[in-house]
Amino acid sequence: MAELGQWWKDAIVYQVYLRSFADGNGDGVGDFVGLRERLPHLAELGVDAIWLNPFYPSPMADGGYDVSDYRDVDPRFGTLADADALIRAAAAHDIRVIVDIVPNHCSIEHPWFRDALRSGPGGPERRRFHFRDGGPDGSPPNNWQSMFGGPAWTRVEDGQWYLHLWDSSQPDFNWDDPAVPAMFEDVLRFWLDRGVAGFRVDAALGLYKAEGLPDLPPGAPGVGPDSPYMTQPALFELYRGWRKLLDSYPADVFPGRRAAVLEAWYDDRAVMAPFMEDGQLHQVFNLGLVATPWQPAELRASIDFALDVCAGSETAAPWVLENHDSPRLATRMGVDQALIRNPTPEVMRGEVRVDAETGARRARAAALLLLALPGSAYVYQGQELGLFEVLDIPADRRQDPIFALTGGLVVGRDGCRIPLPWSGGTAPYGFSESGSPWLPQPEGWAGFTREAQSDDLGSPLSLYRAAIKLRREHPALGDGELAWADTRPDLLMFTREPGFVFVANFGSAPALLPPGDVILTSVPVEDGLLPPDAAAWISLP
Known part of the structure; x- marks a missing residue:
C-alpha cells in the first residue's frame, strides 16, 4: 500500500452524499452527526477516506452545488463545530476527509452575486461574474447552452444577462477577475487548516472562458480542445498554484500529503494531456467505466485509455463505477448494454425494463474488477449494499432541476440519491429515528439494509468487505501495473x-x-x- 505521504495513490475513497447518508437529529435529512455515528461502518468496510458532497449553506436548487457561503455549514447538516468533530472522529478511525469545492459557479444567494445585481451595469461587482448585454433583437449574448438544457444566459431586470453553464440559480464566476482566485485560495486554506485531506474539484474543466465569449461553432462539441468554455490555458496555471498550496502542508503526519481530484469527463487525449504535466494536481477522475457496457472488449478499451493517458505522469486516474450523478450500477448492468453508451429517451425516463437478477450479478463482478485495477478506487454510498436506481419517485417529490428543466423528459439524478437503508423492515429503514426522509424510500428495501447484510456472507456488503481486506493484504493489489x-x-x-x-x-x-x-x-x-x-x-x- 502507499506510504502515508502518498495515500491517495491506492486509496479506497467512499463518497458520502451527506443529505442521504444518515440523519442524526430526526428531521429527515442526513447530517454530520449521523455520519459521525456511522463511522464504524466505514471503518469496518475498510475505506481510507470519505469524500463529502457539498454541505455549505445553500438554497439547495441543485443539491448544494449552488453555494452561498464556502466557509460554513448549512444548518440542515449541522455547524462548523460538527464538521470539525467529524474530521477528528474520522481521523481516530484512520479515515481522511475530502471536501467538495465548487469553483465554477455559486448560488444567486451568494453575497457577491447579490452585490453584482445591486451594482448595476458596469459596476466592479459585476466583473466577478459574466454579465453582458444581449443582442439588439433581445437575444442572449452568445449561443452557449446550459448543461441542464436551454440557454446558458438569464436576463436581469436592468436588461443585462449573466452566464450560467448549469442552472440559472448557479451564476458562473469570472476567473479573470483577481478577486475570484484570491477568494478560492482563502477557501482552500480555510478547510485545509481545519484538517481536511484534500478536495474534489467540481466542474474542473470550465473555470476560465475564452476571451470575448465567442459563439460555439455549429456542431462543435462543448467539451474539447477548441471549446470556448472548457480547458482554457489559464486553468493549468491555476492548478499549478493549487498544487503548490496543497504541497505546502506536511506530508509525514496524518492525513499525509494533501491532494485534489478533478471532476473531468473526457474521452480525448488532447483534452487530458495538459492535466498530466508535471506540477498539475494529483488525480483526474476516470469516469469512463460509468458509461462502458458490460462487454470485455469495451471494458478493456476503457481501462487501456485511462492507463495510457496517465502513463509516465504522477497524475493518476482513480476508478469509478457509481456516483451521485449516474444511475446505480446494478440498474445499468440490468438493461440492454447497447443502451449504456447511447441511451434512448425511454432510458433517460427510467422506462426500460431492468433485469434485476442479471444486474445484481454483474454489479458484483464489476466490484471485483474495480478493486483489482491499479490505483485508487471510489465507492459511492450504497454501492456496497448493491442498491438499484429508484425509478418510481412521484413527480411532485423529485428535487433534481434536470427533471423540471427538461419537462420530465429526463428524470434526473434523484434515483441514486435516495436516503440509505440501515436497518428494519420498513421506511425509513433506520436512516432517521423520526423524520420522513427528504426523498421517498421504496418498499421492499428490508433485504438491502446494512443490518440484513452484515452477517450474510453472500451479501454485496460482505463481498466489498472481503475484497477491500484482500486488496490491503495482497502485495500485487493497490497501486502498480x-x-x-x-x-x-x-x-x-x-x-x-x-x-x-x-x-x-x-x-x-x-x-x-x-x-x-x-x-x-x-x-x-x-x-x-x-x-x-x-x-x-x-x-x-
Whole structure:
C-alpha cells in the first residue's frame, strides 16, 4: 500500500452524499452527526477516506452545488463545530476527509452575486461574474447552452444577462477577475487548516472562458480542445498554484500529503494531456467505466485509455463505477448494454425494463474488477449494499432541476440519491429515528439494509468487505501495473505482480478458471468453473 505521504495513490475513497447518508437529529435529512455515528461502518468496510458532497449553506436548487457561503455549514447538516468533530472522529478511525469545492459557479444567494445585481451595469461587482448585454433583437449574448438544457444566459431586470453553464440559480464566476482566485485560495486554506485531506474539484474543466465569449461553432462539441468554455490555458496555471498550496502542508503526519481530484469527463487525449504535466494536481477522475457496457472488449478499451493517458505522469486516474450523478450500477448492468453508451429517451425516463437478477450479478463482478485495477478506487454510498436506481419517485417529490428543466423528459439524478437503508423492515429503514426522509424510500428495501447484510456472507456488503481486506493484504493489489492475458473473447483477464490473476466471464456458459488458489469470487464457484457474469481473484504461488 502507499506510504502515508502518498495515500491517495491506492486509496479506497467512499463518497458520502451527506443529505442521504444518515440523519442524526430526526428531521429527515442526513447530517454530520449521523455520519459521525456511522463511522464504524466505514471503518469496518475498510475505506481510507470519505469524500463529502457539498454541505455549505445553500438554497439547495441543485443539491448544494449552488453555494452561498464556502466557509460554513448549512444548518440542515449541522455547524462548523460538527464538521470539525467529524474530521477528528474520522481521523481516530484512520479515515481522511475530502471536501467538495465548487469553483465554477455559486448560488444567486451568494453575497457577491447579490452585490453584482445591486451594482448595476458596469459596476466592479459585476466583473466577478459574466454579465453582458444581449443582442439588439433581445437575444442572449452568445449561443452557449446550459448543461441542464436551454440557454446558458438569464436576463436581469436592468436588461443585462449573466452566464450560467448549469442552472440559472448557479451564476458562473469570472476567473479573470483577481478577486475570484484570491477568494478560492482563502477557501482552500480555510478547510485545509481545519484538517481536511484534500478536495474534489467540481466542474474542473470550465473555470476560465475564452476571451470575448465567442459563439460555439455549429456542431462543435462543448467539451474539447477548441471549446470556448472548457480547458482554457489559464486553468493549468491555476492548478499549478493549487498544487503548490496543497504541497505546502506536511506530508509525514496524518492525513499525509494533501491532494485534489478533478471532476473531468473526457474521452480525448488532447483534452487530458495538459492535466498530466508535471506540477498539475494529483488525480483526474476516470469516469469512463460509468458509461462502458458490460462487454470485455469495451471494458478493456476503457481501462487501456485511462492507463495510457496517465502513463509516465504522477497524475493518476482513480476508478469509478457509481456516483451521485449516474444511475446505480446494478440498474445499468440490468438493461440492454447497447443502451449504456447511447441511451434512448425511454432510458433517460427510467422506462426500460431492468433485469434485476442479471444486474445484481454483474454489479458484483464489476466490484471485483474495480478493486483489482491499479490505483485508487471510489465507492459511492450504497454501492456496497448493491442498491438499484429508484425509478418510481412521484413527480411532485423529485428535487433534481434536470427533471423540471427538461419537462420530465429526463428524470434526473434523484434515483441514486435516495436516503440509505440501515436497518428494519420498513421506511425509513433506520436512516432517521423520526423524520420522513427528504426523498421517498421504496418498499421492499428490508433485504438491502446494512443490518440484513452484515452477517450474510453472500451479501454485496460482505463481498466489498472481503475484497477491500484482500486488496490491503495482497502485495500485487493497490497501486502498480497490470498485464492483459491472452484468452477467449468472452473473458476478461489480467495479471498483476506478484502472483495475482483477475478473470471475468462474459459468456453464456461456465468457463474453466486458470490454475491457482481462488481467493475470492463474486458468486459461488463449483468444480473450478466460473459462471456467466461472474468474476474471480486468483493468487499464484
